[in-house]
Amino acid sequence: MIRILRHQKVRNILLQALFVAVVLVVVVGGWRNAQQALSSQNVVSGFGFLQKSTGWDVNFSLLPASPNDPYWWFFVIGIVNTLFLGTLGLVLATLIGGLVGIARTSSNELLQLLGRLYVDFFRNIPLILQVFFWYALVTNLPSPRNAIDFGPLVLSNRGVYMPALNVGGWHVFAAAVAALAALALPLWLRTTRRLATPPEQRGALVWRVLAGGLLLAAAILLLGRTPGSPLIDAPLLQGLNLRGGLRVSPEFSALLVAIGIYGGAYIGEIVRGGFKAVGKGQTEAAHSLGLSPWQTFSRIRLPLALRAMLPILANQYIWLIKATTLGIAVGFTDFFMIVAVTINQSGQTLEAIGILMAGFLAINLSIAAIFNRINRAIALKGNQLRS
Amino acid sequence: MADTHPTNVPAVQINGMNKFYGHFHALKNIHLTVHRGEKVVVCGPSGSGKSTMIRCINRLEEHNSGQITVLGTELNDDVASIDGIRREVGMVFQHFNLFPHMTVLENCVLAPMLVRKTPRAQAEAAAMRYLEKVRIPEQALKYPGQLSGGQQQRVAIARSLCMEPEILLFDEPTSALDPEMISEVLDVMVHLASEGRTMICVTHEMGFARRVADRVIFMDAGEIVEEADPETFFQSPSSDRTKQFLSQVLGH
Numbered sequence: 001m002i003r004i005l006r007h008q009k010v011r012n013i014l015l016q017a018l019f020v021a022v023v024l025v026v027v028v029g030g031w032r033n034a035q036q037a038l039s040s041q042n043v044v045s046g047f048g049f050l051q052k053s054t055g056w057d058v059n060f061s062l063l064p065a066s067p068n069d070p071y072w073w074f075f076v077i078g079i080v081n082t083l084f085l086g087t088l089g090l091v092l093a094t095l096i097g098g099l100v101g102i103a104r105t106s107s108n109e110l111l112q113l114l115g116r117l118y119v120d121f122f123r124n125i126p127l128i129l130q131v132f133f134w135y136a137l138v139t140n141l142p143s144p145r146n147a148i149d150f151g152p153l154v155l156s157n158r159g160v161y162m163p164a165l166n167v168g169g170w171h172v173f174a175a176a177v178a179a180l181a182a183l184a185l186p187l188w189l190r191t192t193r194r195l196a197t198p199p200e201q202r203g204a205l206v207w208r209v210l211a212g213g214l215l216l217a218a219a220i221l222l223l224g225r226t227p228g229s230p231l232i233d234a235p236l237l238q239g240l241n242l243r244g245g246l247r248v249s250p251e252f253s254a255l256l257v258a259i260g261i262y263g264g265a266y267i268g269e270i271v272r273g274g275f276k277a278v279g280k281g282q283t284e285a286a287h288s289l290g291l292s293p294w295q296t297f298s299r300i301r302l303p304l305a306l307r308a309m310l311p312i313l314a315n316q317y318i319w320l321i322k323a324t325t326l327g328i329a330v331g332f333t334d335f336f337m338i339v340a341v342t343i344n345q346s347g348q349t350l351e352a353i354g355i356l357m358a359g360f361l362a363i364n365l366s367i368a369a370i371f372n373r374i375n376r377a378i379a380l381k382g383n384q385l386r387s
Numbered sequence: 388m389a390d391t392h393p394t395n396v397p398a399v400q401i402n403g404m405n406k407f408y409g410h411f412h413a414l415k416n417i418h419l420t421v422h423r424g425e426k427v428v429v430c431g432p433s434g435s436g437k438s439t440m441i442r443c444i445n446r447l448e449e450h451n452s453g454q455i456t457v458l459g460t461e462l463n464d465d466v467a468s469i470d471g472i473r474r475e476v477g478m479v480f481q482h483f484n485l486f487p488h489m490t491v492l493e494n495c496v497l498a499p500m501l502v503r504k505t506p507r508a509q510a511e512a513a514a515m516r517y518l519e520k521v522r523i524p525e526q527a528l529k530y531p532g533q534l535s536g537g538q539q540q541r542v543a544i545a546r547s548l549c550m551e552p553e554i555l556l557f558d559e560p561t562s563a564l565d566p567e568m569i570s571e572v573l574d575v576m577v578h579l580a581s582e583g584r585t586m587i588c589v590t591h592e593m594g595f596a597r598r599v600a601d602r603v604i605f606m607d608a609g610e611i612v613e614e615a616d617p618e619t620f621f622q623s624p625s626s627d628r629t630k631q632f633l634s635q636v637l638g639h
Contacts, residue, residue, distance in 0.1 A: 281484035284447050285543075288478040289498035289550060290470060299497065303488050380487045382532020 034350060049348050050075075056345060058333040060249055062169070071342060078338035079359050085252065085334060086321045086363075089259035093320060096264025101271020115268065122265040128326055130262055135254035135330045144242045154235050154242060160253050161235035164246035171224020175217040182213020191377060251332035255324070263320045270316060274309035275301060307378055314371035318364045335359055396459040397422050398554050398585040399444055404453030406439060406609075413439050415609045417453070423553075426586045428596040428617075431606035432632060437589040440606070441556045444587070445476045458553060474502060477547030481559040483539040485531035491518070491542050492527040495549045503550070510549070517545040521575050537568030541575055548579075555579070557588040593636055597621060605629045 004010055038045055050072040057067050061077045062084055103115035122130070139157055142148060147156035154161040165172070186206040189195075195202075225231055235245030278301050286296040327334035339356040343349050399421040406414035414436045421427050429437045442448040443455060446462055446469050455462040457472045486494050495514035499505040505513070518524040521541035523534075531539050540560055547555060557576070561569045573595050580586060580599040590596065596603050596617055603620040605613040605628075613620065613629045621637075624630050 279484070281480060281482050282486060285478075285480065285484035285486070287447060288445050288473060288476070289546070290474040290502040291498060292470065292502075295501050299501070300486055304486075307488065378488075380532055381530035382487075382534070 038350075043347055045348070045350065047351055049346050049351070052346075054342075054345065056341065058338065059331065060252055060333050071346070074338050074342070075335070075355060075359070078333065078335035079363075081327075081333060081338075082321070082324050082335040082359075083363065085255055085259070085324050085327070085332070088256055089263065089324065090317055090320055092256065092260030093263025093267050096260055097267025097271055100264055100268030101275065104268065104272045105275040115272075119265045119268055122261055123269075125262075127258060127262050127323055128329055131254060131258040131326050131329055134257045135250065138250040138254050144237060147237070147242065152234075154245070156242060157250070158241065158247070159250055160248045161242050161245045162248070163232050163234045164244075165221060166226045166229045166231055166233045167221050167224040168226070171220055175220040175224075178213055178217040178220060182210050182217065185209050185213065249332075251327070251330045254330055255327055255332055258326075259320060259323055263316065263323075266316055266319075267313065270309050270312050271305070273312070274305035277308035278304045307380065310371060310375050310378075314368060314375075317367055317371075321363055321367065322360065396456075398425065398458060399587070400454075400456040401440075401443075402454040402456075404440075404443065404450045404455060406436075406443065406448065406450050413609050414443070414450070417611060419604070419611065421554075421585060421587060424583045424585055425601050426580050426599050427588070427602050427604060428600040429587065429589045429604045429606060430591060430593070430596065430632075430636075431612075435606040436609040437606050438558050441478075441558060441587055441589055444554075444556060445473050445478055447478075474550060475553045476556060477550055477552035477554070478556045478558065479540070479543050479547055479560045481562050483531070483536070483543045483563075485539055485543055485546070487531050490528050490530055491523075491534070494531070494542060495546050498546070499549050514545070514549050517548045518542070520548070520578070521545045522571075535568060536564045537571045540564065540568075540572045544572075544575055544579070552584075554585040554587070557586065557590065559589050559591070561590065561592060591636065593621070593633075605632065607632070 005014075035045070051070050053068045053070055054074055055067050058065050058074065058077060058081075060081060062080050063073075063077050065074070065077055100115045100118055103111040104119070106112060138155075138160070141155050141157045144156045144158055147154045147161075152163050167175075186209055189202050189206050189209065222231075233244045235242045235247075237243075282300050282304065283296060286300045291299070324334050325336035328337040328340055331337070336356065339352045342352045346352070397420050399419070401417050401419040404414060404417040405412070417440060419440075429441065431437050439448055443450045443462075444457060450462075458475055460468050460472055462469065462472060485491075486497070489497065492511060492514055495517065496505075496507065496510040499510040499513065500507060515524055515527065518527055521544055523538055523541055523545075526534060526538060526542070531542065534542065544560075560576070561572050564572065569592070573592060576586075576588070576595065577599055586599075588595070588600075600617050603613075603615060603617050604611055605620070605624075605626075607628050613624055613626050615624070620629075621633065624633060
């Protein structure tokens with residue numbers, strides 16, 4: 001008997017069985033405990049509440065919303081808001097991070113210093129403090145009457161106004177999808193090896209897809225234009241308020257700016273690390289072949305740096321998506337805030353938290369899956385690399 | 388390519404060149420003339436400045452004083468003349484430095500297409516010719532990481548040749564290779580040497596030096612100590628330092 005216990009495989013199986021048993025005990029115990037506690041407080045558990053109307057409203061929604069709408073619709077609104085804020089935040093953070101990272105790896109010492117100051121400053125202040133700062137700033141802008149004109153933007157304490165297209169929401173969405181496809185498809189055509197022609201012979205096709213997609217997007221926008229009004233709708237002061245244009249609420253702008261600037265500091269470091277990971281030898285080889293600094297950057301250093309950045313970048317993107325939950329600090333109705341209010345109003349704590357977790361899992365697992373695919377597609381082939 | 392520069396100017400002329408790293412005097416008053424079509428082998432103990440010297444010729448390193456003239460153009464801060472010289476001077480590195488994200492063929496056609504504006508079809512045809520010359524045309528669509536060290540170095544040689552350079556610099560091309568792969572690279576280099584291109588090789592391969600060099604240069608502590616044809620260099624070197632080096636390299 002003792003001898004059997006000394007056998008490696010037997011030991012492994014026994015340990016794993018023990019582990020599963022402990023997990024089962026914890027889960028079942030927790031479940032029973034929760035059920036008893038809930039029934040003693042007369043809370044009906046289950047997802048029936050999803051069909052009930054909420055009776056409260058959201059302050060920001062891309063989709064139509066009213067207090068008569070059921071809970072499940074509000075959860076959809078919350079996820080869309082989170083995705084909207086998250087996507088724009090990631091784009092802004094990536095743009096800022098790209099510039100900061102390139103500044104920090106440039107040979108210009110002033111740019112290096114500016115990049116370093118930026119990272120040191122914004123990376124070391126807690127994100128929630130930065131959200132509060134930007135929120136205080138945008139809510140203390142002058143009233144619409146004295147609003148600041150900043151190019152096409154009008155800044156006021158009611159929000160940031162920008163010129164908008166007089167086009168219906170669904171048409172804008174469809175046009176955005178078409179434009180995104182026009183940008184993404186050429187990238188895929190440039191790299192995939194699944195088609196019969198080699199990627200480098202698809203130049204003309206790539207340009208046609210790009211131009212066609214953008215034209216399609218423009219056509220959709222023109223089709224969806226509100227009849228009898230100008231195509232571009234600029235904000236104008238009427239009475240005490242600004243009318244027309246697109247209003248971006250103070251909550252949304254504060255969060256977007258905070259996530260963009262804070263995320264930019266982190267992404268800047270990732271970009272810097274990516275460029276540092278490119279072997280000096282490859283750069284020297286490019287120089288010795290007579291490639292110009294720009295050609296060396298765009299053909300050699302950037303593609304190699306991107307490969308080094310991607311896995312860490314995926315990590316950072318997932319982190320930033322979760323940072324949108326700070327919406328609750330300034331009252332932006334993101335997914336987390338809607339779940340929090342739901343818990344308060346309906347008492348369905350476990351169900352609502354389950355939905356919250358499932359939602360964020362779905363979003364972030366999708367990001368991870370997309371990045372894994374890209375990673376695999378562009379991974380360097382072979383294992384004999386020397387740099 | 389041979390017609391773009393008058394044939395009477397030397398390929399490389401270095402006059403009183405000095406190079407410092409901080410306070411370290413890496414190259415001391417270097418004088419060297421390499422004629423068109425000449426094969427020069429540079430040898431010497433590690434740290435003697437051999438690599439630094441040839442890296443100054445295509446300005447991967449900047450010299451601090453003195454003059455370097457390549458094919459009649461002086462190397463200075465003028466970006467256009469640096470670019471012009473780099474087009475005419477190919478370099479093969481110790482660690483190959485292939486572009487790992489491109490196939491062998493793309494490695495070869497990149498510079499001709501971007502720098503010389505050669506159309507793709509023409510660049511690919513030329514690349515395949517040079518890959519045949521280095522005896523690996525069948526690897527054209529593989530990635531560098533899928534090749535052995537010796538194969539990678541032969542690709543690197545083909546990549547340099549695709550720019551049709553007047554001058555080829557070799558910076559210890561066999562030092563990072565396993566012993567059984569050294570000969571495949573040296574064979575290619577011997578073959579190249581028979582074609583009239585100017586070659587400057589930093590190497591420890593004394594057999595190669597004896598076979599192809601028109602002149603052997605021995606460097607120590609940042610100075611050119613001895614300069615002679617291979618016969619004289621190996622049979623009757625004049626300096627004691629050369630004798631000592633040769634006895635260490637050839638001694639066993």
